[in-house]
Structures are given as structure tokens and as C-alpha cells.
Amino acid sequence: MLVVAVYYRTNLTTRQLAPLFGVSPATVCRVIQRLRPLLALEPASHPVDAADRLWIVDGTLVPVRDRKVGASSRNYRFSADVQVIIDADTCLVVATPRPAPGNRADAHVWRNSGLPDRCQGVTVLGDGAYINTGLVVPHRKRPGRPLPAGEEADNAEHRRVRARVEHAIGRLKNYKILRDGRQHGDGLHHAVQAVAHPRPGRMTRTEPTPPFTCRFTALCNTL
Numbered sequence: 001m002l003v004v005a006v007y008y009r010t011n012l013t014t015r016q017l018a019p020l021f022g023v024s025p026a027t028v029c030r031v032i033q034r035l036r037p038l039l040a041l042e043p044a045s046h047p048v049d050a051a052d053r054l055w056i057v058d059g060t061l062v063p064v065r066d067r068k069v070g071a072s073s074r075n076y077r078f079s080a081d082v083q084v085i086i087d088a089d090t091c092l093v094v095a096t097p098r099p100a101p102g103n104r105a106d107a108h109v110w111r112n113s114g115l116p117d118r119c120q121g122v123t124v125l126g127d128g129a130y131i132n133t134g135l136v137v138p139h140r141k142r143p144g145r146p147l148p149a150g151e152e153a154d155n156a157e158h159r160r161v162r163a164r165v166e167h168a169i170g171r172l173k174n175y176k177i178l179r180d181g182r183q184h185g186d187g188l189h190h191a192v193q194a195v196a197h198p199r200p201g202r203m204t205r206t207e208p209t210p211p212f213t214c215r216f217t218a219l220c221n222t223l
Contacts, residue, residue, distance in 0.1 A: 011176035040193035054088040056165040059106040064181040073102030093196040
């Protein structure tokens with residue numbers, strides 16, 4: 001397991017890892033191929049009180065070299081779109097579906113990821129890319145008309161809370177395996193599952209989330 005953990009953290013090649021563990025590159029490759037699915041633990045079902053909690057979703061692009069997994073995207077590289085949902089209180093990852101080609105819109109990836117079923121009954125925040133998906137998204141500015149003061153305040157609160165998922169994604173990318181995915185097939189999916197989902201002993205937020213009391217909460221209950 002240590003070999004796979006170091007591989008995910010550093011993204012070193014098998015030739016670079018082999019001297020660190022005193023084995024051949026072929027052995028390192030076999031260990032990674034055999035053990036990485038074991039680290040890709042599926043997330044536990046959400047708690048009973050999930051309906052009273054707040055989740056946040058965002059997508060991020062991970063550069064990949066497997067053209068069956070990725071696609072040419074807006075960053076001019078072959079990338080895969082990885083969706084991440086976190087709990088706003090703990091800032092821990094709740095769910096990450098299989099990566100999608102990076103040229104697809106976040107709303108399209110969301111609808112086809114299976115995440116809507118997992119989030120039934122839970123308030124989920126998303127950015128403007130998730131419009132018409134049933135998520136709580138910011139108010140949109142009308143052409144030639146400024147937003148009313150109340151909607152501006154709502155958007156400011158939305159940005160403040162939603163920033164937590166961006167910070168969580170930034171921490172995930174401390175694992176260099178998510179900065180340049182050399183894996184093929186299910187390799188990226190296994191890597192995301194391994195580094196994203198909480199394990200016993202991981203640090204969580206100790207302070208409660210301030211109440212999210214803008215009109216978005218009432219709106220999402222009508223969607």
C-alpha cells in the first residue's frame with residue numbers, strides 16, 4: 001500500500017520509485033496495478049440527517065494522456081472532468097463519480113453522473129454552470145439590468161460558502177497524480193477515489209457552518 005500511496009502523492013514513474021523500495025520497476029508496476037483498486041473505496045451512504053446538511057459540488061479538469069478517458073478541453077490539453085461533492089460542515093468529500101471527458105459542460109456531466117440520485121433530499125450548492133439542474137445556483141444578471149441589492153447579497157453569501165469546495169479540490173491536487181494523469185482505463189477513477197474519500201483520523205472542521213439563510217434555501221425546496 002505504501003508504494004501506491006507514494007505513487008499517488010508524488011506521481012513518480014515506476015523507474016523512479018523502484019530504487020526507493022529496492023525492487024524492480026516491473027514489481028512496482030505490478031503492485032500499483034494490483035493494489036490501486038483496493039484503495040479506491042466507495043463512499044459510505046450519507047447519514048440519516050443528510051437532509052439537514054449542506055453539500056457543495058464543483059468540477060475540475062485533470063490532464064490525462066488516455067484519449068479514451070479525456071478530451072481536448074478549454075485548457076487546450078486532453079483533460080477529464082472530475083466532479084467533487086463535499087459536506088459544507090466537515091469539508092470532506094461525499095462523492096466523486098467516474099471522470100467524464102473534459103469538453104463536456106458541468107451540467108451535462110452532473111446529469112449523467114448518477115450524483116442527482118445520491119443527493120436526493122439534500123441541499124446542494126453549485127456555481128452558474130449548473131443552471132437548470134435543480135441545484136442552488138447564483139442569481140443571473142439580466143442584460144442591461146443590475147441585480148437587486150438582495151440578490152447581490154445572496155450571491156456574495158453563495159460565493160463565500162461555495163469557496164470551500166474549491167479549497168477542497170486544491171487540497172486534493174496536492175496529490176500530484178491529479179496534476180498529470182498518466183494512468184489508462186480506470187486508473188484516474190481509482191486515484192480520485194483513493195485520495196478523495198475520508199479515512200479514519202483525517203482532520204475535519206471543528207467549527208459549525210454558519211447558517212446559509214438566503215433565499216436560495218427556500219428556492220431549492222421548490223425545484
